[in-house]
Amino acid sequence: MEMELLTQFPHTHMDRRPRKRPRLTWDVTPAQIGLLCGQEVGDHSSLVPSLAPSDQTCPLLSAKGVARNASPPHRGVDKDGHYMFAVGDNLTPRYKIYSKMGEGTFGQVLECWDREKREMVAIKIVRGIEKYREAAMIEIDMLQQLGKHDKAGSRCVQILNWFDYRNHICIVFEKLGSSLYDFLRKNSYRPFQIDLVRELGKQLLESIAFMHDLRLIHTDLKPENILFVSPEYIEVSDYKVGSSPMRLPKSSAIKVIDFGSTTNDKEGHSYIVSTRHYRAPEVILGLGWSYPCDIWSVGCILVELCSGEALFQTHENLEHLAMMERVLGPLPQHMLRRADRQAEKYVRKGRLHWPEGASSRDSIKAVSKLLRLQNLVMEHVDHSAGDLIDLLHGLLNYEPSDRLTAYEALRHPFFTRRRRS
Numbered sequence: 001m002e003m004e005l006l007t008q009f010p011h012t013h014m015d016r017r018p019r020k021r022p023r024l025t026w027d028v029t030p031a032q033i034g035l036l037c038g039q040e041v042g043d044h045s046s047l048v049p050s051l052a053p054s055d056q057t058c059p060l061l062s063a064k065g066v067a068r069n070a071s072p073p074h075r076g077v078d079k080d081g082h083y084m085f086a087v088g089d090n091l092t093p094r095y096k097i098y099s100k101m102g103e104g105t106f107g108q109v110l111e112c113w114d115r116e117k118r119e120m121v122a123i124k125i126v127r128g129i130e131k132y133r134e135a136a137m138i139e140i141d142m143l144q145q146l147g148k149h150d151k152a153g154s155r156c157v158q159i160l161n162w163f164d165y166r167n168h169i170c171i172v173f174e175k176l177g178s179s180l181y182d183f184l185r186k187n188s189y190r191p192f193q194i195d196l197v198r199e200l201g202k203q204l205l206e207s208i209a210f211m212h213d214l215r216l217i218h219t220d221l222k223p224e225n226i227l228f229v230s231p232e233y234i235e236v237s238d239y240k241v242g243s244s245p246m247r248l249p250k251s252s253a254i255k256v257i258d259f260g261s262t263t264n265d266k267e268g269h270s271y272i273v274s275t276r277h278y279r280a281p282e283v284i285l286g287l288g289w290s291y292p293c294d295i296w297s298v299g300c301i302l303v304e305l306c307s308g309e310a311l312f313q314t315h316e317n318l319e320h321l322a323m324m325e326r327v328l329g330p331l332p333q334h335m336l337r338r339a340d341r342q343a344e345k346y347v348r349k350g351r352l353h354w355p356e357g358a359s360s361r362d363s364i365k366a367v368s369k370l371l372r373l374q375n376l377v378m379e380h381v382d383h384s385a386g387d388l389i390d391l392l393h394g395l396l397n398y399e400p401s402d403r404l405t406a407y408e409a410l411r412h413p414f415f416t417r418r419r420r421s
């Protein structure tokens, strides 16, 4: 019977830390997990009722002769522990696989038809490897904490259900649209209009203020982890010769996803967090980090939305710090002096060991071609540039304790000033 294939989460390994991003503590107690396991979460209606295919109307889903409610065939895992599937299979008797929506470090996200609720959902099928299973349990705990407080469901992606199936933790989410990154990519990295950036930045900061109020730090904010709620867009012509039409989202509503690295605020976080381009200086220098690391990421994201390109395109710590100095001015001496043992090699006589310590001429060139923040913004933004530059200086303040909080940023004139329409 199908139910026999649903295994229990092995509580015996609960003390082992997930390794997606190293963490200091295990935040989910076995008792909590026992309570949560396999339970439905909340009551959510379909986001796309009119688009959802029924089993009768979707040829893709019915063509393969998979009996309704049958267990899917055993397909095993690939070399990385990813669940192997075929479009049209049942994932479980309840969920039928419609398409693949994305893939990340944790696993794959599949678009599935929920026969019980009669709606499309997005299911993250976590790799069948212990460390990812453990990290997935943390993500579920975070999602449940967020869901409990976000009654309107407007801030963060909603978890609808989860289960442990054939050694894969499966997390069922409301189905959302494209990520900001995919949207930029499909527009050949042409920037968003400033008014859309304002809309997106405001919602992003509201989501972060909400998380920070709950004493949660996301730690992995990036355009890939911010999704438009609706998949719908319109195309408008771009008057530049030879350019393809520009996509514009029909609605600017967004939600934050991927809480696999989210952590409760505790003193003394010092391990490395965030995806490289969006990583704050205190993280790189090993000075310890907290809520302000999310705010730094927002600053990097807003620049990227205005310019179309990631602000700090680097894979190396010293080059990254040198890029920050080029765009934002010198790092404060007191921060450089406190650099931990890993980072002290980037500092000589109280200043950044640059360009002397550069790994190559190309690296020096990559840094020197970057523009100062105000010039970079003015190159892409016509109106509101002054307000935006001022806001960005507050979000990208080197000193974490002087950096704007999410609430302070929301009160900035970039968001509050009355504008002529």
Ligand SMILES: Nc1ncnc2c1ncn2[C@@H]1O[C@H](COP(=O)(O)OP(=O)(O)OP(=O)(O)O)[C@@H](O)[C@H]1O
Residues within 6 Å of the ligand: 101, 102, 103, 104, 105, 106, 107, 108, 109, 122, 124, 157, 173, 174, 175, 176, 177, 179, 224, 225, 227, 257, 258, 259, 260
């Ligand atoms: N609810 C959703 N609706 C639509 N698409 C989604 C949803 N959740 C995730 N996706 C898609 O799947 C991709 C991977 O999801 P997610 O970031 O949660 O996975 P991950 O393995 O934790 O990624 P990472 O490598 O960043 O840690 C996203 O970038 C997005 O394109």
